Amino acid sequence: MKKPSLFRVERRPVVPGHVVVLVSILAIFAALVAAGIFFEAYGISAIRAYQLIAKGALGSKLGLAETVRRAIPLLLCGVGLTIAFRALFWNIGAEGQLLLGAVAAAGVALFSGLPDVLLLPAMFIAGFLAGALWGLIPAVLKARLGINDVITTLMMNYIAIYLVEWLIHGPWRGPSMRGFAYTDKFPSAAILPTISWTRIHWPTLLLGLVVAVLAYVLIARTRAGFEIRVVGENPEAARFAGISAFKTTLLVMIISGGLAGLAGVGEVAGIHRMLLGPTRISMGYGYTAIIVAWLARRNPLAVIVTSLLFGIIMSGGDVIRVSLGLPFQVINLFNGLILFFLIGSELLMHYRISFSFRRQ
Amino acid sequence: MGWETWFIVTLSRTLAYGTPLLLATLGEIYTERSGVLNLGVEGMMIMGAYAAFSTAYTTGSPWLGIVAGALVGGAFSLIHAFASITLKANQVISGLSLTMLGLGLSGVLGRGWEGRPLPASIPEITAPGLSKIPFLGPILFEGQNLIVYFSILLVVVMWYILYRTRIGIAVRAVGENPAAADSLGISVNKVRYLCTIVGGILAGMAGGYLSVAYRPAWTEGMTGGMGWIVIALTIFAFWNPAIGMLGAYLFAALYHLSFRLQPWVSPELLKAMPYAFAIIVLIAISRGTLHKKMGAPAALTLPYSRGEE
Numbered sequence: 001m002k003k004p005s006l007f008r009v010e011r012r013p014v015v016p017g018h019v020v021v022l023v024s025i026l027a028i029f030a031a032l033v034a035a036g037i038f039f040e041a042y043g044i045s046a047i048r049a050y051q052l053i054a055k056g057a058l059g060s061k062l063g064l065a066e067t068v069r070r071a072i073p074l075l076l077c078g079v080g081l082t083i084a085f086r087a088l089f090w091n092i093g094a095e096g097q098l099l100l101g102a103v104a105a106a107g108v109a110l111f112s113g114l115p116d117v118l119l120l121p122a123m124f125i126a127g128f129l130a131g132a133l134w135g136l137i138p139a140v141l142k143a144r145l146g147i148n149d150v151i152t153t154l155m156m157n158y159i160a161i162y163l164v165e166w167l168i169h170g171p172w173r174g175p176s177m178r179g180f181a182y183t184d185k186f187p188s189a190a191i192l193p194t195i196s197w198t199r200i201h202w203p204t205l206l207l208g209l210v211v212a213v214l215a216y217v218l219i220a221r222t223r224a225g226f227e228i229r230v231v232g233e234n235p236e237a238a239r240f241a242g243i244s245a246f247k248t249t250l251l252v253m254i255i256s257g258g259l260a261g262l263a264g265v266g267e268v269a270g271i272h273r274m275l276l277g278p279t280r281i282s283m284g285y286g287y288t289a290i291i292v293a294w295l296a297r298r299n300p301l302a303v304i305v306t307s308l309l310f311g312i313i314m315s316g317g318d319v320i321r322v323s324l325g326l327p328f329q330v331i332n333l334f335n336g337l338i339l340f341f342l343i344g345s346e347l348l349m350h351y352r353i354s355f356s357f358r359r360q
Numbered sequence: 361m362g363w364e365t366w367f368i369v370t371l372s373r374t375l376a377y378g379t380p381l382l383l384a385t386l387g388e389i390y391t392e393r394s395g396v397l398n399l400g401v402e403g404m405m406i407m408g409a410y411a412a413f414s415t416a417y418t419t420g421s422p423w424l425g426i427v428a429g430a431l432v433g434g435a436f437s438l439i440h441a442f443a444s445i446t447l448k449a450n451q452v453i454s455g456l457s458l459t460m461l462g463l464g465l466s467g468v469l470g471r472g473w474e475g476r477p478l479p480a481s482i483p484e485i486t487a488p489g490l491s492k493i494p495f496l497g498p499i500l501f502e503g504q505n506l507i508v509y510f511s512i513l514l515v516v517v518m519w520y521i522l523y524r525t526r527i528g529i530a531v532r533a534v535g536e537n538p539a540a541a542d543s544l545g546i547s548v549n550k551v552r553y554l555c556t557i558v559g560g561i562l563a564g565m566a567g568g569y570l571s572v573a574y575r576p577a578w579t580e581g582m583t584g585g586m587g588w589i590v591i592a593l594t595i596f597a598f599w600n601p602a603i604g605m606l607g608a609y610l611f612a613a614l615y616h617l618s619f620r621l622q623p624w625v626s627p628e629l630l631k632a633m634p635y636a637f638a639i640i641v642l643i644a645i646s647r648g649t650l651h652k653k654m655g656a657p658a659a660l661t662l663p664y665s666r667g668e669e
Binding site for chain 1: 631632642646
């Protein structure tokens, strides 16, 4: 015999937008509480840690500028990933695609001999193409041979890392750098302008914002966007409708890889002004962008907000690292917890609890 | 240094460095065979490394350290098991979050543990008679530790279980066709939970080997991407423990050679080889029937719910 119950859990057919936002905010809050409990257990005042993060990342001009400059590569990579994820292509390789963009930009900046006015535009074009090419390899392998995209994009990251290592230790090592593993400094015409004293290389920021809007229009308003969504949501239907999964997969990875490549151009031309160690170019932007895109629920416009949020975590992480003596990895603690609570909340979102006071 | 000595040193170091790769790969093979992709290997390894080091430091026993590493790795894998099996969350995302969580947690916990000397590490042993065998003796029986031998024994046991016992059939059936396995009365979720935990225990043990045996010390992020090589190795091995051993030693040899061949071949390019190999293997086995015959689990990354097909 069934027991009478006070409430029932039932599946929601469609999850309304405000529920998504609410649940996401709750998930982030829960992750921050969990990190706080961990800090407390470890003898660090959670309140003080969060005060430092808030003050460091948002409360000062310098902190705010650092937050925005961290958000730039996350924005570009994140927008690209929303498009790939829409077509259910698991691009875990934004990190490598970003590095390839950086390599191409450095190649053009140092060795192309182009006239000054053409240098920066050529770097962005080369960076886009290199990132797109790096993304196309796994795309072709999946679309033609059915090879798992997660694994190939991941492996391509490491090949990219060692490619950069090889270049800066070998053929591209700068003669003027006296034994350090860097290339030479870029010529001044290959360096992006920044907003006064900050490290915000505004052309890349502007590019990221424009790209977010364009990506939204592509997904929501165009035929190609419609096809991307159909391939992702219902591959069977896509086949019946005559949509080419091959072309769609290639298209999303050209966009996704290319945008990550642009992020790489921004980092070397705007921040470092040379090609240097892969972990110093990227610091995991490509991986963090996965959370950025996931939290944005694959909506390119929402990436503008979520990339800023993770910009706060990255620059805030820098602050508590210095003032509380925490290791660099503390950022990963936040990232991992937020991601975990997000996927945990996914289930919650699709169900609702309805109370029934009648006896059954 | 003569050629013979050169080979002996190279192969002996290969065995030592290949052991953590082998342990973690064996675990991931079982996890993936049951249909669960766990991209959290790096996170479980680093948590195991931290737990092993801190336990060995506090208790003075490196063996307790290895046990602690294995336990923490196993416990950590439960997070992924819960998310991907019970909650049916996306396995890619869940695995990534496990890696990030492991790197972050161990980094913060391990603050202050860096640079401390371990009172005792896992002893290297030399078998009195056997080490005198020409060539093979000094490679296999001189200066290795018990975990190296344990991992080789484990290959045999895990291969036998997977291919020659009912348990192995159950594991493969669950990864291949969960609905059919379910109708035969096999509990899909139970098998997947157990295989994921086996993966976690072995990854944790591999991490422990690094911090209390291979180079007894704790440094933040000391696994340095080894967990991702394990993901590559699992595919390279066609999800077979015996080929896994071959692959782990091959990749370890490449890693070791990347230092020794430095004057002739760029070490960076040699280090990229395992990853390129993994992609090439995937291409090679992608054609039709070969893919099936080689053991790629058909239901990898797919959650299972009864009655939804």
